[in-house]
Amino acid sequence: MVSPSTSPADAPRGQRADAQRNYERVLAVARAVMDEEGTQASLRDIARRAGVGLGTLYRHFPTRDALLEALLRQGFDRLAEKARTLADERAADEAMAEWLRDFVANSNTYRGLPASMMATLADEDSSLHASCLAMREAAGGLLKRAQKSGDIRPDIDATDLFALVNAVGWIAEQAPSLAARRERLLALVMDGLAPRRGPS
Structure with missing residues (x-):
């Protein structure tokens, strides 16, 4: 049941905002890590430094090529x-x-x-x-x-x-x-x- 202060449309917007923040954070960290280590840098390390799970990284970027x-x-x-x-x-x-x-x-x-x-x-x-x-x-x-x-x-x-x-x-x-x-x-x-x- 949706609480009176929250409309059904609010939750997806909030989720999209969180997802967008995660996407941008992963990209920013990936750029910094790859500047240091090259394009073969560890995706696990990128996720850790971005403060997200590896699964979150893969949801946004299913492959290394997608991230690149x-x-x-x-x-x-x-x-x-x-x-x-x-x-x-x-x-x-x-x-x-x-x-x-x-x-x-x-x-x-x-x-x-x-x-x-x-x-x-x-x-x-x-x-x-x-x-x-x-x-x-x-x-x-x-x-x-x-x-x-x-x-x-x-x-x-x-x-x-x-x-x-x-x-x-x-x-x-x-x-x-x-x-x-x-x-x-x-x-x-x-x-x-x-x-x-x-x-x-």
């Missing part, structure tokens, strides 16, 4: 939104540099992905592909803006840009001794993207 997909989609969406915000708030060169720093700093999320996840990225019908494309298009907008302002050379395209910044992230991951130089390496990339000055 959610993390990637969230990351892509956040980077796309940041690109749009920076375009409104910063000068073209500052916006491009800050976005690239953020992309490289978070690039560990994209390392060590299973082949199934890479296939999902390439699947035009997947939501993950759509989020990745939106992120790339938003970054491409920053690139075009920086080229229009004369801060980046005109012969660079988005493929060049992502190849270069991904290389910086990969180098820092493969050689931990170089991780502290990530900012310097990215600055060198930015120097290389700048228009040539004076006689060639």
Whole structure:
């Protein structure tokens, strides 16, 4: 029997709110753990650190790939939104540099992905592909803006840009001794993207 102070619709809403909080907490913890340990981090450890049971984690994310997909989609969406915000708030060169720093700093999320996840990225019908494309298009907008302002050379395209910044992230991951130089390496990339000055 439902108490006078509680309508039948209230309980499901409360349950959905709890489930949403659990979902978001698991994602936040999973991102932190995988940044530390890589994509093969223990799901049991993620659940423990999130303060939920392993069964709760599996209800939201039945497989490791499902969790990785959610993390990637969230990351892509956040980077796309940041690109749009920076375009409104910063000068073209500052916006491009800050976005690239953020992309490289978070690039560990994209390392060590299973082949199934890479296939999902390439699947035009997947939501993950759509989020990745939106992120790339938003970054491409920053690139075009920086080229229009004369801060980046005109012969660079988005493929060049992502190849270069991904290389910086990969180098820092493969050689931990170089991780502290990530900012310097990215600055060198930015120097290389700048228009040539004076006689060639």
